[in-house]
Amino acid sequence: MIAERDPVNTWIVDDDSIYVYGLKKLIGIKGINTRLSHFINGQEALNALNNANDDHVLPDIILLDINMPIMDGWEFMNEFAKLKPQMGKNITVYIMSPSLDLNDIHRAKNISEITDYIFKPVKPNHLTEIFDQTIRQANENIMKYGT
Amino acid sequence: MSFSEKGKLSGDDVHLTPLINDLDTGIWKYNFNTREVKWSTGFYKVLDFQLNEIECNAYTFFEHLLYHGDKPAFLNAINNRVAENAPPLQLRFLTKKNGYQWFETTIRKQDNEHGCIAYGSLVNINRYKHNDLLSAHNQVINDDAFKTARLGSWEINAQSTDTIQLSTQVYDLFDLQNQLNLSVEEFISFFEPPYRPVLQDAINLTLEHSRPFDIDLLLRSAKNNMLWLKVKAVPVINHFGKCTSVKGIVQDIDSEKRKLLKLEQSINLLTDQNRRLQNFAYIVSHNLRSHTGNLQFMVNLFEQTETSEEREEIFSHIKTISDSLDLTIEHINEIVKIQTEITKERKMVELEPMFKNICSALKNNIEAINARIEGNFTQCPEISYIPAYMESILQNLLTNSLKYSHPDRQPVIKCYTLTEGNHIYLIFEDNGLGIDLERYGDKIFGMYKTFHQNTDAKGIGLFITRNQIEALGGNIKVDSAVNIGTKFTIRLA
Structure with missing residues (x-):
C-alpha cells in the first residue's frame, strides 16, 4: 500500500539556474522519488500556491532561496504564513542559501514555518535525509488520517 | 581726662554727660586755635584702654593712636568745609590689645567763642570692615574665576520679558565694549540665524511653563568671532509655582564643542566605512559563496557523471560560473574604488x-x-x-x-x-x-x-x-x- 503512493512533490524556488540544474541532477543521481517543479522567484511560487485547486498539486517540500528578484524568500514566507491555515497539506519549507550571514540564519530560525536552514550547495547525504524524513512523515500522515 | 572734668557742657545738657560716657562710642574734639585734642571716657573704652592709661593730648591722638597712613585723609577732612551730610570717615586707630582696628568717625565743625572746633564720634567697625574687605576679596576671586571660566550670567524678569540683565562677563563674551542695556531680541540676534528660534522658544518655554533648558548655540560676536556657547537657564518660581524670572548662564564651550563636532564627523566617516565593509562581507557571504558553491557542486557532479554529453553540459556551467566570479570580483573592485577615490581632489x-x-x-x-x-x-x-x-x-x-x-x-x-x-x-x-x-x-x-x-x-x-x-x-x-x-x-x- 505504501509503495503504491505518489512520489512527493518538491518545489524549488530559486533564481540561480546553475544551482537548480545541479540540484535536479543530484536528485536524479540519488534516485530520489519526487516530482519536481521550479519557480524562478517567490511571486511565481506564490501564484502557483494560490492557483492550486487540488491538494495533490501542492508541494510536500519547498526548497526556498532567499535572494531573488521580484519577491525574495522572506517576502514569500510572509505570504506563505497567511496561506498556510487554508492548505490541506503539511508543507515542509527549507531555506537553501549560500549566506553565512548570522542575521539571515537567526531570521530564518525565528520563522516557525521554516523547518531548517541549509547552506548551498547542499551535501548529497543531507539531501537524501531531507527527503527520507519528509516521505516518512507523509506516510505517517496517511496512516493516521487516510489519504 | 574727660569731658566730665573739663567739660564745657552746661545747663540742661549736664545730665547727658554720664550717658555719653557710658556709650560704646568715643567722642573727640579738636580745637584749631589751641591745637588741643580732647576726648570722652568712651574714647578710652573703644580703644580698650583704662581711663587715663594714655595721655589725652594732640600728640597722643595724631602721632600715637591714629594710623599714620590715615592721617592725611583725616586732616584733609577736618580742614575742609564739612558738608552737612558728609559720609563718615573710616580710619584705623591703635587699640591696646588688638593693634590697629577700623573705626568710623563723624566729623562736624563749629565756630564758637572758644575758636574753631572740629568734633566727632568714633565707633569700632572692625568686624564689618573685615567682612567688607573679605567679600571684596571674594568678589575679585569670583570675577577672576568667572573670567577664567568664560562664564557670564543673565536674567529675564517675568514682569518685563523684553529686557535682559547681563553680567560683565556676558558683554566680554559678546565682545561688547559698552555695557549697553540689551533687549532679549538683541541678545538673541547675536546668535547665528538657525539658533535664534531655538533660544527664543527655550526662553518662552521657561517663562510660560517653568521649563529649564541647556543648549549649545553658535554666537557671532560684535567683533565677528564665531564662538560656541552653552546657554543654560532655570526658572525662579513664586509660591504659586509661577515663573517670576529666568536665571541663566552663558559659557564659552568653543574648543570642547569643536572637538566634539570633529569627533562626530569622524564617527560618521567611520560608520560609512563600516557600512562599506559590511557590504563586502555581504558580497563575500552571498555572491562569492554562491559562485564557489556552485563551482564545487558542478565539479562533484562532473565526477559522478559518465556520458560525454552530460559532462559537456556541466562543463558549460562551470564556464558560466567562472565568468560570474570574474564579474563579482569586478564589483568588489568598484566598491574599493569608492574608498580610494574619495581622497582624490574635487x-x-x-x-x-x-x-x-x-x-x-x-x-x-x-x-x-x-x-x-x-x-x-x-x-x-x-x-x-x-x-x-x-x-x-x-x-x-x-x-x-x-x-x-x-x-x-x-x-x-x-x-x-x-x-x-x-x-x-x-x-x-x-x-x-x-x-x-x-x-x-x-x-x-x-x-x-x-x-x-x-x-x-x-x-x-x-x-x-x-x-x-x-x-x-x-x-x-x-x-x-x-x-x-x-x-x-x-x-x-
Whole structure:
C-alpha cells in the first residue's frame, strides 16, 4: 500500500539556474522519488500556491532561496504564513542559501514555518535525509488520517 | 581726662554727660586755635584702654593712636568745609590689645567763642570692615574665576520679558565694549540665524511653563568671532509655582564643542566605512559563496557523471560560473574604488560636455529603443566634484533609465540641475517601467537587488551610485510610479 503512493512533490524556488540544474541532477543521481517543479522567484511560487485547486498539486517540500528578484524568500514566507491555515497539506519549507550571514540564519530560525536552514550547495547525504524524513512523515500522515 | 572734668557742657545738657560716657562710642574734639585734642571716657573704652592709661593730648591722638597712613585723609577732612551730610570717615586707630582696628568717625565743625572746633564720634567697625574687605576679596576671586571660566550670567524678569540683565562677563563674551542695556531680541540676534528660534522658544518655554533648558548655540560676536556657547537657564518660581524670572548662564564651550563636532564627523566617516565593509562581507557571504558553491557542486557532479554529453553540459556551467566570479570580483573592485577615490581632489566638472560624452558612449543603446534624451544644465552648469564619481553617477542613471524603458511608448529621459538655497540638485527623470516603491522602497539602492525579470540586471549600479553620492556628503531619493516612470533627485552638495 505504501509503495503504491505518489512520489512527493518538491518545489524549488530559486533564481540561480546553475544551482537548480545541479540540484535536479543530484536528485536524479540519488534516485530520489519526487516530482519536481521550479519557480524562478517567490511571486511565481506564490501564484502557483494560490492557483492550486487540488491538494495533490501542492508541494510536500519547498526548497526556498532567499535572494531573488521580484519577491525574495522572506517576502514569500510572509505570504506563505497567511496561506498556510487554508492548505490541506503539511508543507515542509527549507531555506537553501549560500549566506553565512548570522542575521539571515537567526531570521530564518525565528520563522516557525521554516523547518531548517541549509547552506548551498547542499551535501548529497543531507539531501537524501531531507527527503527520507519528509516521505516518512507523509506516510505517517496517511496512516493516521487516510489519504 | 574727660569731658566730665573739663567739660564745657552746661545747663540742661549736664545730665547727658554720664550717658555719653557710658556709650560704646568715643567722642573727640579738636580745637584749631589751641591745637588741643580732647576726648570722652568712651574714647578710652573703644580703644580698650583704662581711663587715663594714655595721655589725652594732640600728640597722643595724631602721632600715637591714629594710623599714620590715615592721617592725611583725616586732616584733609577736618580742614575742609564739612558738608552737612558728609559720609563718615573710616580710619584705623591703635587699640591696646588688638593693634590697629577700623573705626568710623563723624566729623562736624563749629565756630564758637572758644575758636574753631572740629568734633566727632568714633565707633569700632572692625568686624564689618573685615567682612567688607573679605567679600571684596571674594568678589575679585569670583570675577577672576568667572573670567577664567568664560562664564557670564543673565536674567529675564517675568514682569518685563523684553529686557535682559547681563553680567560683565556676558558683554566680554559678546565682545561688547559698552555695557549697553540689551533687549532679549538683541541678545538673541547675536546668535547665528538657525539658533535664534531655538533660544527664543527655550526662553518662552521657561517663562510660560517653568521649563529649564541647556543648549549649545553658535554666537557671532560684535567683533565677528564665531564662538560656541552653552546657554543654560532655570526658572525662579513664586509660591504659586509661577515663573517670576529666568536665571541663566552663558559659557564659552568653543574648543570642547569643536572637538566634539570633529569627533562626530569622524564617527560618521567611520560608520560609512563600516557600512562599506559590511557590504563586502555581504558580497563575500552571498555572491562569492554562491559562485564557489556552485563551482564545487558542478565539479562533484562532473565526477559522478559518465556520458560525454552530460559532462559537456556541466562543463558549460562551470564556464558560466567562472565568468560570474570574474564579474563579482569586478564589483568588489568598484566598491574599493569608492574608498580610494574619495581622497582624490574635487575638480570643477562641466556637466553638459560630460553628459554628452556619456550619451555618445551609449549611442547604440539609445538608438536601439529610439529614446529621446534631454539634458539641461543651465541652472548649474558646473560643480566641484570628483570627476570619476560624476561620470559614474550619470552613466549609471542613464543606463538604468534605458534598461527599464517602457515598451509601449518612446522613452523620454530628462537630466537637469536645480539650485535651491545652498543646495545643488541633479534630477534624472524617465517615463519608463517605474517601480513599486511601497513594496521595494529603499531596497532599490541595495546591493544585488533586482526587481524586474531582466536578464542584464545586476543590481549593482544604483548601489554604487548611492555610495558615491553619500561619500561626498549628498543624498539620493527616488519617486516612482509603476508604468509611469521614475525620478531620481540627487542632492550633490
